[in-house]
Amino acid sequence: MTTERKALIKVDGLYKFFGDNKVLRGISAEIDKGEVVVVIGPSGSGKSTFLRCLNLLEEPTYGEVWLEDKLVTPVDPYLHPDVIELSKTYQKLAAKYKSEHPGAADEEVKKTVIKEIKDGDLLNEKHEGKAYKSLMKKIYDENYININLARQKVGMVFQQFNLFENLTVLDNITLAPVKLLGMSKADAEKKAAELLERIGLSDKADSYPVQLSGGQKQRIAIVRSLAMDPDVILFDEPTSALDPEMVGEVLDVMKELAKSGMTMVVVTHEMGFAREVGSRVLFMDEGVINEENAPEEFFGNPQSPRLKDFLSKVL
Amino acid sequence: MKEWFADLAQQFRLNFITGDRWTWLLDGFKMTLVITFFATLLGIAIGVVIATIRSSYDKNKESMKKKGGFGYRVLSFFNGLCGLYLTVIRGTPVVVQLLIMYFIIFASSTNSTMVAVISFGINSGAYVAEIFRGGIMSVDKGQFEAGRSLGFNYIQTMIYIVIPQMFKIVLPMLCNEFIVLIKETSISGYVGIRDLTKAGDLIRGRTFSAFMPLIAVALIYLAVVIIFTKLVKRLERRLRNSDH
Numbered sequence A: 001m002t003t004e005r006k007a008l009i010k011v012d013g014l015y016k017f018f019g020d021n022k023v024l025r026g027i028s029a030e031i032d033k034g035e036v037v038v039v040i041g042p043s044g045s046g047k048s049t050f051l052r053c054l055n056l057l058e059e060p061t062y063g064e065v066w067l068e069d070k071l072v073t074p075v076d077p078y079l080h081p082d083v084i085e086l087s088k089t090y091q092k093l094a095a096k097y098k099s100e101h102p103g104a105a106d107e108e109v110k111k112t113v114i115k116e117i118k119d120g121d122l123l124n125e126k127h128e129g130k131a132y133k134s135l136m137k138k139i140y141d142e143n144y145i146n147i148n149l150a151r152q153k154v155g156m157v158f159q160q161f162n163l164f165e166n167l168t169v170l171d172n173i174t175l176a177p178v179k180l181l182g183m184s185k186a187d188a189e190k191k192a193a194e195l196l197e198r199i200g201l202s203d204k205a206d207s208y209p210v211q212l213s214g215g216q217k218q219r220i221a222i223v224r225s226l227a228m229d230p231d232v233i234l235f236d237e238p239t240s241a242l243d244p245e246m247v248g249e250v251l252d253v254m255k256e257l258a259k260s261g262m263t264m265v266v267v268t269h270e271m272g273f274a275r276e277v278g279s280r281v282l283f284m285d286e287g288v289i290n291e292e293n294a295p296e297e298f299f300g301n302p303q304s305p306r307l308k309d310f311l312s313k314v315l
Numbered sequence B: 001m002k003e004w005f006a007d008l009a010q011q012f013r014l015n016f017i018t019g020d021r022w023t024w025l026l027d028g029f030k031m032t033l034v035i036t037f038f039a040t041l042l043g044i045a046i047g048v049v050i051a052t053i054r055s056s057y058d059k060n061k062e063s064m065k066k067k068g069g070f071g072y073r074v075l076s077f078f079n080g081l082c083g084l085y086l087t088v089i090r091g092t093p094v095v096v097q098l099l100i101m102y103f104i105i106f107a108s109s110t111n112s113t114m115v116a117v118i119s120f121g122i123n124s125g126a127y128v129a130e131i132f133r134g135g136i137m138s139v140d141k142g143q144f145e146a147g148r149s150l151g152f153n154y155i156q157t158m159i160y161i162v163i164p165q166m167f168k169i170v171l172p173m174l175c176n177e178f179i180v181l182i183k184e185t186s187i188s189g190y191v192g193i194r195d196l197t198k199a200g201d202l203i204r205g206r207t208f209s210a211f212m213p214l215i216a217v218a219l220i221y222l223a224v225v226i227i228f229t230k231l232v233k234r235l236e237r238r239l240r241n242s243d244h
């Protein structure tokens, strides 16, 4: 593929099914460098699943995820008409269509048959022939990046903090840079000390997670992901598990991060945060992005009835 | 009453003092500890491997199946092998396993102690594997995901994060496995090993009095088990109270 891909994260035709539960039903989105994209929506609408598909903690059922022009999912043939055209299924159906519609224009045949194949999920990897396979492999080989490498550049902050219980705060922060980036222990600890200073928790370096409050844990979880110098950080309801009096301290760190130019994707119920620092707000509902806009328009002039209804409940 | 005591003292002398027979018990006890100790180590080694294979299979089978390929086939082969091992070991008596090891598999070996260690180790491994698997599953899923999200691969996440936390959970259970094995090795006499039980039985055969040697053997087992159980309880409390 030679298409220009500039977005930091590009999601194309993303579907995620858990058995019969169709949680994501076709999401396409691009997130650019420096953006703070806030995702809101009712509980169960698929926000966490969407976020977790971005770093492949969940494997999409269909669709592709690109991180900085690199493909982290397998190639999805349905997104590549040139691949579909090489498949045995296409050739069979195209021949059939032509015989049933003599004189049909090539373009029309192509369009109809590709649509038929997409809608019916008719491709079967095993029986599509050599040409199909080799183009799939070519696209993959040219664009693929190992997921573990890709994840080094994508931080994640969880609702439940998930600090490593067996390690001190300092080791929580330095483990990944030392083991994965080959940073020296001394350098990593120096950097960790700076980061802890920045969030005012220098005195907690030698504490274990169980000794910290929720707010402290979450600020350290943010710092842990910052220690890897990520290009983007994903936040999944980072303040939802906190006592109300601790929400502010975590949001403050996130706001500072946003002002420093960090690219962020934030699932949250904090509408104030969305308004204040969001560059774009997405409304997720029943597994699709129902509406998206800049915060002022989004909150000031919502279009879809579902969003209006949702906002009337939460604001 | 006096006569009874005199008789008891005489019995004691006959069974333990004459011909230094107490050293038989001491040597037998040492043998029991040696077999138990090394069998436990072997059991832990086997248990770690089996538990790792089985939990990686459980965790990765969905995604690997989809990709297919060589890795999946190898992993499911080993997973099947582990399943077979667990079924066979847990479905047959230890004595039978020991006899098969001694008379069939290692028929040419003269080192019966080693055969016993291997035999009890392999047996214990089946139970330790399930202890570890339970331990791995009881570590919060979020710990694993946090590791993966930073860029650690499956094995690294297990080594740096999940397994250290698992050990804290399973340590008391491993000590219990040691206690179980102390008693289980009492069948070593079947293959001509002079462990504690066998030593007591040899004395009985020599002195033609069963009471003293067998009760002595029982008391020694009991004392060891009580002491170790106390230690495990203390360890459990320490682990529970510690902050990390």
Ligand SMILES: Nc1ncnc2c1ncn2[C@@H]1O[C@H](COP(=O)(O)OP(=O)(O)O)[C@@H](O)[C@H]1O
Residues within 6 Å of the ligand: A018, A021, A023, A041, A042, A043, A044, A045, A046, A047, A048, A049, A050
């Ligand atoms: N690992 C999973 N297995 C099965 N179902 C899941 C899993 N994760 C999420 N779901 C289902 O997906 C739906 C959306 O969940 P989620 O993405 O967590 O929504 P949200 O974060 O918007 O509340 C829910 O119905 C949930 O039960």
Ligand SMILES: [Mg+2]
Residues within 6 Å of the ligand: A047, A048, A049, A237
């Ligand atoms: Mg959620």
